[in-house]
Amino acid sequence: MHRRLRIAGALLAVAGLTAVAACGGPAGGGEAPRNQLTILWAADATDLSTDNGLGLQVNAGVHERLAIYDALVALTPTADIEYRLAESLTPDGPTRWTLTLKPGLRFSDGTPLDAAAVKFNWERLADPATKAPSAQIAQQIAGLDVVDERTLAITLKEPNGQFPTLVAQSALTFIGSPTAMQADPAGFGSNPVGAGAYVLKEWVRNDHSVFEKSPTSAIEAPVDRIEVRILADETQRYNTLAAGGGDVDFTINANTAAKAEKAGHQVVTGQTDGGLSLQFNTAKPPFDDVRARRAVALAFDGAALGKSVFSGLVEVPETLMRAESKYFADVPLTRANREQAQALLDELAAEGEPVSFTILTPLNFQQVAEWFQSSVSGYRNLTVQVEAAQTTGQQLFAGDFDATLIGLTRFIDPYPALVNFVSSGGSTNFGKYSDPAVDAAARTIVTSTDEAERIRAFADLQARIAEDLPFAGPFYRMPNWFVLAEGIDAAAVPILNDGVIDLTRFRP
Known part of the structure; x- marks a missing residue:
């Protein structure tokens, strides 16, 4: 048990x-x-x-x-x-x-x-x-x-x-x-x-790092030595745990968690609002046009993704916030609709702007990106490429991407995460999205000490996001x-x- x-x-x-x-x-x-x-x-x-x-x-x-x-x-x-x-x-x-x-x-x-x-x-x-x-x-x-x-x-x-x-x-x-x-x-x-409990003793990039207790720290940590080993492959990490090479395997892969429970492992689950999303770079074509953003959002079928990639094990949200959140607003997310997506793609193509873009993705979301690439192969006037990288931070901060799969819309408190993600100049607003209504709601969320006022502002923020789509999704929750x-x-x-x-x- x-x-x-x-x-x-x-x-x-x-x-x-x-x-x-x-x-x-x-x-x-x-x-x-x-x-x-x-x-x-x-x-x-x-x-x-x-x-x-x-x-x-x-x-x-x-x-x-x-x-x-x-x-x-x-x-x-x-x-x-x-x-x-x-x-x-x-x-x-x-x-x-x-x-x-x-x-x-x-x-x-x-x-x-x-x-x-x-x-x-x-x-x-x-x-x-x-x-x-x-x-x-x-x-x-x-x-x-x-x-x-x-x-x-x-x-x-x-x-x-x-x-x-x-x-x-x-x-x-x-x-x-x-x-x-x-x-x-x-x-x-x-x-x-x-001034933490540990000092860095050794670091071989992309291989391992070693930490030992700091003699000057006021923090009494029970573990004497920490080693960080880099294992990029999801299966390899789980197999390392199963073989006795580790005691705690952190994963955001539902299949790994289900396999582990079936094998008799204890599993600690952490649930959040938001989830995996596709952030658009609104500073350049094609996603400086809301029609392109909406077309891709309509083409991305989160329910089909959950069934195909995660065997139905993930929660596919209907709203940005969970119903139990005090910030919940009954604002539906964009649902997949092939007919509407194709109509928008054809409209853009008729104006000489067929939608072609590359999804920048960290390795842990590569399977999702490639699934989407395959799932939209039958659309006219839509071309999707995938660029998978071990780390994506430098490209994101430089704005060197078309769209990126990202988990920054997964949060425990919408501030500052969601606010920074969608407000003008936000530290994680890599897509350079800017909208006066979003910014106004964000200011209220940050400055007000009246919780009821903040809740109303979050509802306004969610409504505008659903309309203007700085990102598509979330496609599934990310516990x-x-x-x-x-x-x-x-x-x-x-x-x-x-x-x-x-x-x-x-x-x-």
Whole structure:
């Protein structure tokens, strides 16, 4: 008999999103002690600086960052704020907040993590010369004043009643050593220094990285050593777990989760709103025309995808939000309609604009992209190519794509995930979508402290998205499945945000 635990989920990730965690035998064979944790991951991080544009959310490198930096604040699976390195983050008015740090925090290089260090990190993110992926988030801050060693006074440019949630789900939550950053700005991403429970000891790109306990950290983590191994193939990762090479296999593949349960593994499930979507690059043809966006949305049959690729195991949503969400609005998603899709494609072709595009996809969504490519092969005036890449972040941030399969519309709290995804200048609005009605609703969601007003604004946002289609989907919900090996109890897998394993509390 195996135990199944349902966890409320969160915003997903991304460009290059995939993760797996396991604790068990080392790569060279033999049985590892239980205080060693081996993490199996589908894609390596581009770097391990404090900022990859995503923060403490499931994506390549998130567990490594959590090990190195820990977090000022984090979001729980029920969308509550958890204070970690920060003691509190409290409002002093519409645009003013006060951050208080816990006492005695030190980076692994021995320097203090104090208010001045937080100020340095946030100002560095905001500096245009740094070209940080999260610059637009940090630039929402107008001023930072060090009150004392543990206290930082924060002034925002505009009112934000949800600032702690923004910090928890962005790069603002990761703080690196200013001394190390200044000593080697270009190399910090390869030799990161934080105040987390672990330090990076070895990193062979696209193969493995090793972390050991930091002697200066105030965090008492039960696991002594963490190894991150890169295994891009979904089947290989599961087989590694089944063969005793790991203890926790994180997957977003419903077939893997079902196979694991059938084999008797405990499976921890995390459910979220949103799901896998196709984000359009609205800054260039063909998707600068809403008719092309609608034609593709009408051609993408999520129900058929679920049956064909996932044996009917995935939930195909009818609305963006689940009915149990307080932000639910009964705004139907675009349903597949071949006749309407073909009519729009023919209309565009008659104007000399047949729809031809390439889907950029991380490897874990490649099967979905190729299924769609095959499913629309019978359409006139529609040509679809697939470009699969181990990591897609650089192309997305550069706007070098036509459309991309992405999980960023999967979230536990719609702010900041959904807001950043669709509002003008949003940090994950890779498609450069811009609409005044969406922006107006987004401003209310961010600035208002009246929850009823925010709920109405979310309803307006969902209605406009369904009409103007900055993305197609979601095609299916994207829960996390943590497949556990024998001897690991579901209760031993502590979760943050949308499915990040809290390695500092993992007790194998």
